[in-house]
Amino acid sequence: MRAIQITEFGGPEVLRETELPDPVAGPGQLLVDVDAAGVNYADTHTVEDSYLARSVLPLVPGAEVVGRTADGRRVVALTDHGGYAQKAVVEEHLAHDVPDGVTDGQALALVVQGLTAWHLLRTSGRLAEGESVVVHAAAGGTGSLAVQLAKAFGAGRVIATASSKDKRDLALELGADIAVDADPEGLKDRLIEANGGKKVDIVLEMTGGPVFDASLAALAPFGRLVTYGMASRTPPTPVQAAQLMGRSRAVVGFWLMHCLGRPGMYREPMAEILAMTAAGRLVPRVGGVYPLSEAARAHQDLRSRQTFGKLVLDVRA
Incomplete structure (x- = not known):
C-alpha cells in the first residue's frame, strides 16, 4: 500500500511517500480502506517528536481516517498512528458510522477537533x-x-x-x-x-x-x-x-x-456533533484537500498559519 512514513524526526521534509505491507487487523480491530485522512497540528509535533506522547521510528503519522470496512460500513475513526496510508487498522470501539449527509472532510473534522x-x-x-x-x-x-x-x-x-x-x-x-x-x-x-x-x-x-x-x-x-x-x-x-x-x-x-475508554466521553459526544452536522446546525469547514503524496506541503501550510478549518489528505489521489 502507499503510505507516508518518517524514518527520522524533523520538520515537514521528513514526510516521504513509500510502499509498505498492508496492516493486519487483530481481535477487536477493523481494517479500513482509507478514503481520506485528517491532518492535525498535533501531527506536526509527532513528526518532530515534541508531542505529549513520544514517537517511535519508523512511523506512519495520522490519527484519524474515514473509509470503508470489509463489510461496507462507512466509518470515521481515531487511530494510534498509521492514518496517512491507503489502509489502516483501528480499534473497533473507536470507529463511528458516518451518517448520510456528512462528507468525509466533515467527519474528519469532528473526530479529533x-x-x-x-x-x-x-x-x-x-x-x-x-x-x-x-x-x-x-x-x-x-x-x-x-x-x-x-x-x-x-x-x-x-x-x-x-x-x-x-x-x-x-x-x-x-x-x-x-x-x-x-x-x-x-x-x-x-x-x-x-x-x-x-x-x-x-x-x-x-x-x-x-x-x-x-x-x-x-x-x-x-x-x-x-x-x-x-x-x-x-x-x-x-x-x-x-x-x-x-x-x-x-x-x-x-x-x-x-477521554478514550471513559464512559460517556467518546461515542456520545461524537454522536451528538455528527447529528448536529447532518442537520446543518454545525458546519465543519474544510480548508484544504491535498493528495497523499503532498503531506509535507500540508504540514508546511499548517505550521505557517496559512490555513483555516480542517486539512485533509485525499488518499485516493
Whole structure:
C-alpha cells in the first residue's frame, strides 16, 4: 500500500511517500480502506517528536481516517498512528458510522477537533449559560467548531481571535460576536474591551507563550483558561499558585486521549456533533484537500498559519 512514513524526526521534509505491507487487523480491530485522512497540528509535533506522547521510528503519522470496512460500513475513526496510508487498522470501539449527509472532510473534522471543542467547553471549561468565551485561532480546525458550539451551548458572548482579517471575518460568519487581532502585544486589553470592559469567563488557548500569559491576565474571578496546545512552541511564563488564588482563577489542561475508554466521553459526544452536522446546525469547514503524496506541503501550510478549518489528505489521489 502507499503510505507516508518518517524514518527520522524533523520538520515537514521528513514526510516521504513509500510502499509498505498492508496492516493486519487483530481481535477487536477493523481494517479500513482509507478514503481520506485528517491532518492535525498535533501531527506536526509527532513528526518532530515534541508531542505529549513520544514517537517511535519508523512511523506512519495520522490519527484519524474515514473509509470503508470489509463489510461496507462507512466509518470515521481515531487511530494510534498509521492514518496517512491507503489502509489502516483501528480499534473497533473507536470507529463511528458516518451518517448520510456528512462528507468525509466533515467527519474528519469532528473526530479529533470537534470532540476536542466539545470537551473544551463542556468538560474542562464547564460553560454555563451566558458566560463569555474567548476562542483563540478561531478560524482553525478546533477553533472554528468551538465558536459554533459555544453559541449552541448558550455562551453569552463569543470573542474570537485570529491573525488576519480574512480569518476574523470567517469567525464572525461562524457566529462569533466579535473578532480581534491575535497579536500578543496588547491582547489582554483587546479581550477585555471586546467583552464590554469586563474580564472574561473562559479562554480556549492553544498557542502558549505570551498569548497564554495575556489570556490568564484577562480572566475574571472564577474564570477558566483551558490549555490544549502550544502551537508557538514557546512555553508560557510559569504560573504561581498565588496568581490563581488571588483572583480565584483556574488553568485546566486538556488532551483528548484521556477521554478514550471513559464512559460517556467518546461515542456520545461524537454522536451528538455528527447529528448536529447532518442537520446543518454545525458546519465543519474544510480548508484544504491535498493528495497523499503532498503531506509535507500540508504540514508546511499548517505550521505557517496559512490555513483555516480542517486539512485533509485525499488518499485516493
